[in-house]
Amino acid sequence: MSQNTATVPDERLVKGNHDFASITKLISDIPQQKTPLWWYIAFGISNILLAVMLAMVVWLIWEGIGVWGLNQPVGWAWDITNFVWWVGIGHAGTLISAILFLFRQGWRTAINRFAEAMTIFAVMCAGLFPAIHVGRIWTIYWIFPLPNSMQLWPNFNSPLLWDVFAVFTYLTVSTLFWYVGLVPDLATMRDKVKGKISKMVYGAFALGWTGGNRQWQHYEKAYMILAGLATPLVLSVHTIVSFDFAVSIIPGWHTTIFPPYFVAGAIFSGFAMVLTLMIISRKLYGLEDIMTVDHIEKMNIIILVTGMMVGFAYAMEFFIAWYGGFEYEKFIFINRALGPYAWAYWTMITCNVVAPQFFWVKKFRRNIALTFALSIVINIGMWFERFVIVVSSLATDYLPSSWGYFSPTYVDVLTYVGTFGLFLTFFLLFMRFLPMVAIAEIKAVLPQANPAYYRSQNGHSSKSE
Amino acid sequence: MAQIFPEWVNSIPKRLQLATIIIITGIIFGFWYFGSPEYLEVGYAPNQPIPYSHKFHVAELGMDCQYCHGSAWKSAVAAIPSTETCMTCHEYVAVDSEALQPLHDSWETGMPIEWVRVHDVPDHAYFNHSIHVNVGIGCATCHGRVDRMEVVMKTESMSMGWCLDCHNNPAPHLRPVEEVTNMAWEPPQDHYQFAQMVIEKRNIDAPVYCNACHR
Numbered sequence: 001m002s003q004n005t006a007t008v009p010d011e012r013l014v015k016g017n018h019d020f021a022s023i024t025k026l027i028s029d030i031p032q033q034k035t036p037l038w039w040y041i042a043f044g045i046s047n048i049l050l051a052v053m054l055a056m057v058v059w060l061i062w063e064g065i066g067v068w069g070l071n072q073p074v075g076w077a078w079d080i081t082n083f084v085w086w087v088g089i090g091h092a093g094t095l096i097s098a099i100l101f102l103f104r105q106g107w108r109t110a111i112n113r114f115a116e117a118m119t120i121f122a123v124m125c126a127g128l129f130p131a132i133h134v135g136r137i138w139t140i141y142w143i144f145p146l147p148n149s150m151q152l153w154p155n156f157n158s159p160l161l162w163d164v165f166a167v168f169t170y171l172t173v174s175t176l177f178w179y180v181g182l183v184p185d186l187a188t189m190r191d192k193v194k195g196k197i198s199k200m201v202y203g204a205f206a207l208g209w210t211g212g213n214r215q216w217q218h219y220e221k222a223y224m225i226l227a228g229l230a231t232p233l234v235l236s237v238h239t240i241v242s243f244d245f246a247v248s249i250i251p252g253w254h255t256t257i258f259p260p261y262f263v264a265g266a267i268f269s270g271f272a273m274v275l276t277l278m279i280i281s282r283k284l285y286g287l288e289d290i291m292t293v294d295h296i297e298k299m300n301i302i303i304l305v306t307g308m309m310v311g312f313a314y315a316m317e318f319f320i321a322w323y324g325g326f327e328y329e330k331f332i333f334i335n336r337a338l339g340p341y342a343w344a345y346w347t348m349i350t351c352n353v354v355a356p357q358f359f360w361v362k363k364f365r366r367n368i369a370l371t372f373a374l375s376i377v378i379n380i381g382m383w384f385e386r387f388v389i390v391v392s393s394l395a396t397d398y399l400p401s402s403w404g405y406f407s408p409t410y411v412d413v414l415t416y417v418g419t420f421g422l423f424l425t426f427f428l429l430f431m432r433f434l435p436m437v438a439i440a441e442i443k444a445v446l447p448q449a450n451p452a453y454y455r456s457q458n459g460h461s462s463k464s465e
Numbered sequence: 466m467a468q469i470f471p472e473w474v475n476s477i478p479k480r481l482q483l484a485t486i487i488i489i490t491g492i493i494f495g496f497w498y499f500g501s502p503e504y505l506e507v508g509y510a511p512n513q514p515i516p517y518s519h520k521f522h523v524a525e526l527g528m529d530c531q532y533c534h535g536s537a538w539k540s541a542v543a544a545i546p547s548t549e550t551c552m553t554c555h556e557y558v559a560v561d562s563e564a565l566q567p568l569h570d571s572w573e574t575g576m577p578i579e580w581v582r583v584h585d586v587p588d589h590a591y592f593n594h595s596i597h598v599n600v601g602i603g604c605a606t607c608h609g610r611v612d613r614m615e616v617v618m619k620t621e622s623m624s625m626g627w628c629l630d631c632h633n634n635p636a637p638h639l640r641p642v643e644e645v646t647n648m649a650w651e652p653p654q655d656h657y658q659f660a661q662m663v664i665e666k667r668n669i670d671a672p673v674y675c676n677a678c679h680r
Contacts, residue, residue, distance in 0.1 A: 146493055146497070147494070147497045148497060148626075149497075149500075149501040149502055149503060149622065149625065149626050149627075150625035150626055151625060151626035151629050152625070190469070200469060200470075203470060204470075207478070208470075208474075208475070
């Protein structure tokens with residue numbers, strides 16, 4: 001070892017004096033404890049919201065798409081805004097689990113399970129909107145290439161079809177990834193729980209996991225392969241979502257910057273959503289030792305980076321609108337900032353570009369209350385970003401004679417609010433019944449997992465001999 | 466630790482995979498086959514208020530389709546004949562027939578006979594008889610050998626795919642316009658040359674874009 005170099009030791013990822021046994025106990029006790037009162041209250045509220053959403057969806061299908069506020073010229077409005085917003089939120093999970101896994105970022109282990117669950121439920125919420133926005137949902141199977149007597153075949157030239165496949169693939173791979181990671185922990189739960197039925201249920205999903213050497217070898221390989229498969233998906237899904245707009249010829253949509261801009265925005269909002277949920281649940285379940293302030297700081301740095309990328313994209317759109325010399329494009333961007341939707345545009349700029357600037361300062365990055373507030377602000381901003389893109393471009397396109405202004409109806413609003421019920425219902429069930437943190441993985445980042453640990457303890461342990 | 470599950474449980478994942486594949490394939494092809502108009506609608510032959518026999522009127526009496534359904538040449542529909550059309554003959558022929566009682570009732574009261582429609586294209590599909598018969602698509606091409614039917618039966622599926630089969634390649638179904646109502650017409654040896662000639666001469670370009678039928 002060279003004498004003239006020194007290394008700054010990394011902060012320990014798990015705070016407190018935890019060992020393997022205490023980590024297992026900390027996390028696997030959560031589903032076994034008596035369900036706390038706040039959970040019932042939260043679950044009740046979520047169920048009411050879910051019921052509202054279902055009622056609105058049934059009303060939409062029964063009465064027709066006219067119960068929404070969209071009409072000519074704004075044929076896409078809150079439905080597609082909400083779809084893109086929820087899919088975007090769903091991006092954090094796979095980024096944390098797959099990309100950070102491949103980059104060997106040890107800190108991901110504290111939040112990956114959590115973020116992946118969020119991803120799956122967010123994608124479910126997202127999938128609802130394209131499904132119901134078609135109007136005649138009973139013919140939705142036409143989007144699949146199935147044999148039929150009409151000789152109908154999906155239009156493979158259309159990005160809307162690519163979108164269907166992209167989102168389905170993403171949902172499938174994220175779910176698989178989440179489940180494969182869960183298997184060892186489900187086995188832990190199976191071994192811990194007392195009840196016969198809960199033993200059976202956890203046991204069935206644990207697929208006979210015994211923790212043997214060969215099983216771990218297979219597991220590690222499977223996990224690596226899934227991480228490899230999921231990594232391009234992180235980029236592809238929102239790229240294709242952006243194609244829904246970019247491939248069309250509407251001014252303000254027909255832009256080559258859309259794919260990277262959408263992906264950055266998706267990660268931006270996804271991380272914000274993970275933070276919102278994480279800050280609440282680490283407090284409620286006493287997981288501050290695992291989801292530490294260091295984690296929050298690291299996530300805030302990613303938020304700052306992606307937020308700056310989004311801000312750059314906003315600026316670039318204006319630059320290209322001017323530089324491209326296309327008068328409709330120029331008009332639409334000036335109109336975004338100064339026209340009828342200026343209020344939405346400046347909300348977006350404030351929330352997405354101005355708000356993350358706090359995170360340049362270390363003190364703010366480590367401030368939990370501020371992070372929580374900003375994480376919500378950012379998601380409001382990202383919703384407005386999609387709203388601005390979808391609605392303002394459609395409302396004032398080429399033909400001034402057909403310009404319009406979109407106003408939502410109560411069905412629009414309640415359907416959107418109701419998707420939080422869907423999301424939170426699933427999320428609360430997840431927190432109640434499944435280990436919230438990857439128990440097996442978090443142990444690997446404990447100092448005890450280092451083979452040299454006991455030797456370095458200078459006689460504190462006799463096991464090294 | 467005691468085992469929770471017996472050993473045979475090990476085979477469940479494999480069986481589940483196999484079963485999923487079989488069930489999904491079964492559902493898709495089940496719907497495709499049993500849900501198709503080909504399966505559900507071909508052979509539909511409802512009883513009519515009067516047991517009118519096309520076989521008798523066409524094959525034995527030699528009546529032409531146009532006598533009753535003449536509007537097919539001029540309009541979108543090949544109309545069901547009115548009571549008056551029937552009465553041009555039946556005022557004198559088979560006057561006392563019991564089977565014809567509803568016809569005479571209709572004649573006296575002025576209320577039309579409620580024939581049951583056999584060939585019904587959905588409202589969202591636009592279909593026009595006149596363009597088809599005037600370029601030489603025979604009645605029998607879509608309605609089958611009506612001259613052999615005691616009771617009119619649907620012989621073709623009339624699904625969208627069936628329409629498109631002909632619209633994509635109309636040549637085999639073209640015939641001389643004067644042969645349109647000829648039930649027994651068979652394409653001659655040189656039909657290919659004839660069809661090419663007709664397609665060129667009449668500029669036949671059967672549309673396959675959505676808006677052609679879904680207006």
